[in-house]
Amino acid sequence: MLTFDHKALSQSLFGAFLAGLSRAITGVIPIWVGSAPSERQRIYFANHASHGDFILLSSCLRPEDRARTRAVAGADYWRKGRLRRFLSGYLLRTVLVERNWVERSQDPMAVMLDALERGESLIFFPEGTRNMTEEPILRFRSGLYNLAAARPDVELVPCWIENMSRVLPKGAFLPVPLLCRVIFGAPIALTPGEDRKDFLHRAQNALLGLRSQTNGEQE
Amino acid sequence: MSEMSRLFVGLMAVLVTASLVAGILSWRSPKPLSSTLVNLNVRIRAWWVMIAAMSIAFLFGEGGVIILFALVSFAALREYVTLTHTRRSDHWVLLGMFLVIVPLQYYLVWIDWYGLYSIFIPVYCFLAMPALTALWGDTSRFLERISEQQWGIMLSVYCISHVPALVTLDIPGNNGRGLLLIAFLIATVQGSDVLQYIFGKLFGKHRISPNVSPSKTWEGLIGGILSASLLGAGLFWLTPFSPVEAGALAALACIMGFLGGLVASAIKRDRGVKDWGHMIEGHGGMLDRTDSLVFAAPVFFHIIRYAWT
Numbered sequence: 001m002l003t004f005d006h007k008a009l010s011q012s013l014f015g016a017f018l019a020g021l022s023r024a025i026t027g028v029i030p031i032w033v034g035s036a037p038s039e040r041q042r043i044y045f046a047n048h049a050s051h052g053d054f055i056l057l058s059s060c061l062r063p064e065d066r067a068r069t070r071a072v073a074g075a076d077y078w079r080k081g082r083l084r085r086f087l088s089g090y091l092l093r094t095v096l097v098e099r100n101w102v103e104r105s106q107d108p109m110a111v112m113l114d115a116l117e118r119g120e121s122l123i124f125f126p127e128g129t130r131n132m133t134e135e136p137i138l139r140f141r142s143g144l145y146n147l148a149a150a151r152p153d154v155e156l157v158p159c160w161i162e163n164m165s166r167v168l169p170k171g172a173f174l175p176v177p178l179l180c181r182v183i184f185g186a187p188i189a190l191t192p193g194e195d196r197k198d199f200l201h202r203a204q205n206a207l208l209g210l211r212s213q214t215n216g217e218q219e
Numbered sequence: 220m221s222e223m224s225r226l227f228v229g230l231m232a233v234l235v236t237a238s239l240v241a242g243i244l245s246w247r248s249p250k251p252l253s254s255t256l257v258n259l260n261v262r263i264r265a266w267w268v269m270i271a272a273m274s275i276a277f278l279f280g281e282g283g284v285i286i287l288f289a290l291v292s293f294a295a296l297r298e299y300v301t302l303t304h305t306r307r308s309d310h311w312v313l314l315g316m317f318l319v320i321v322p323l324q325y326y327l328v329w330i331d332w333y334g335l336y337s338i339f340i341p342v343y344c345f346l347a348m349p350a351l352t353a354l355w356g357d358t359s360r361f362l363e364r365i366s367e368q369q370w371g372i373m374l375s376v377y378c379i380s381h382v383p384a385l386v387t388l389d390i391p392g393n394n395g396r397g398l399l400l401i402a403f404l405i406a407t408v409q410g411s412d413v414l415q416y417i418f419g420k421l422f423g424k425h426r427i428s429p430n431v432s433p434s435k436t437w438e439g440l441i442g443g444i445l446s447a448s449l450l451g452a453g454l455f456w457l458t459p460f461s462p463v464e465a466g467a468l469a470a471l472a473c474i475m476g477f478l479g480g481l482v483a484s485a486i487k488r489d490r491g492v493k494d495w496g497h498m499i500e501g502h503g504g505m506l507d508r509t510d511s512l513v514f515a516a517p518v519f520f521h522i523i524r525y526a527w528t
Contacts, residue, residue: 027297027496169307176313177293179301179496 007090014091015066019059022114026167026180030060033210034186037062041121042155042187044069045144048125052175054094056071057123057166060182070095070115071123095122099129109146116151126203132170137160137208139140140200148190148199157216158185158203160210183210222399222457223277226406230270237263247519255420262502267500269508273405277398284401285383289325293429294318295375295513296504298495302486303367308357318373320344324380330388340377347370374513375506381516388520390527393459400523403465404457404472407451411473411509412480414450415443422465432484440477447473459527471522472515481515483507 054071097108276287327336386397419439451469496504
């Protein structure tokens with residue numbers, strides 16, 4: 001049966017709108033240093049300090065790749081209130097994971113693997129929450145390791161997001177226009193026999209390594 | 220033919236010649252092309268876009284030029300603030316710079332309120348911005364933050380707004396020709412940048428200040444400013460000035476422009492970046508292209524205001 005897929009259309013229009021908006025405000029350009037745009041299934045993992053992060057990152061992807069890429073976000077935040085539910089469920093298609101151990105009804109891993117099973121790429125923030133400290137990055141949670149172990153065929157691409165936390169800091173509603181960049185590094189993979197801690201440490205360093213290639217950012 | 224059309228035809232001739240020369244050079248030189256030649260081609264292509272944008276703005280008259288320079292200020296301020304130290308507590312002041320100060324300053328130029336647009340930033344914003352920052356209560360690196368904000372707003376908003384403000388000058392016998400004066404300033408200052416680049420590439424040997432900018436040479440500076448002054452004298456028909464006066468004002472604007480470029484280079488050096496941004500391909504950011512205009516415009520404006528009105 002042929003039906004008009006209004007959901008897919010509004011998602012791609014909204015995606016294009018957000019990408020245009022983030023480009024107009026931040027002049028963002030993607031810098032591919034260790035990888036190139038590709039149709040391969042990927043997990044883009046990035047530093048996280050602002051709600052704008054996943055919008056900025058997806059605006060750096062080609063429209064066809066953007067259409068197949070979904071951001072992983074906290075269900076506790078995005079299921080609160082009708083507007084957020086509408087945004088995350090209908091327009092942004094975020095993969096919502098429940099971060100709260102005790103009360104959760106769905107296993108976050110199952111939800112993410114489900115999306116990967118459907119051939120989708122993910123935007124993933126391995127720190128698990130927004131970084132509000134002065135440190136460049138927080139300790140990675142195990143999620144990235146579990147994903148890498150479960151789906152070794154999916155490329156893990158580190159993406160350093162520069163300046164977005166200054167554009168839209170926590171609690172801010174209006175963005176300050178500042179130039180942003182997203183630096184895409186070389187994919188990393190779990191090596192046979194590598195344990196969780198070593199892998200997460202390596203992934204963290206791969207991400208931090210991109211930071212030193214940036215210029216102009218203070219601190 | 221009106222002066223503006225004559226200027227436009229002249230610019231087209233220059234651009235076509237530049238594209239032809241660059242094309243022949245690229246065609247005859249060994250492949251792959253040297254980085255200088257690649258950069259030259261990209262720069263010329265960007266000039267086509269910039270001239271097109273300016274032509275459209277001038278077609279819309281005074282309002283078009285004011286809007287164009289408000290956007291230039293916006294882009295320049297964005298590049299500048301990106302390189303400064305900001306803290307989370309600066310959010311509202313920074314938003315105010317972009318959403319209040321930029322539009323208000325250009326609105327004041329638009330309604331021709333000289334008494335306010337000439338002091339709005341150096342008096343009111345100068346005092347209000349640190350006051351707001353202090354009220355917010357975050358004193359970490361306070362002096363550095365407020366000084367950088369002040370400098371950014373002066374550089375990218377106040378100074379640049381003096382380009383469109385030229386139309387508000389009431390020069391006797393020059394009614395309705397304010398836009399031509401703007402075209403004169405832009406043509407000579409940007410022409411001087413290009414001529415300094417050409418003279419520097421062809422004859423440059425002795426660096427003026429190797430610590431600040433490796434590409435600025437005495438040969439480029441002297442050749443560029445002399446030729447740009449001649450260009451200014453040759454464009455006197457755009458202005459209410461005699462050829463000698465036009466040449467002298469062009470020389471002054473070009474020297475100011477050179478100093479602007481030097482200061483901008485020093486800031487970039489201090490912050491460890493090569494370009495302000497990546498907005499204009501081959502040139503860098505908006506401030507890379509307008510740093511000379513930033514220094515030239517207010518001085519050009521006030522000399523004319525003092526001596527001719």
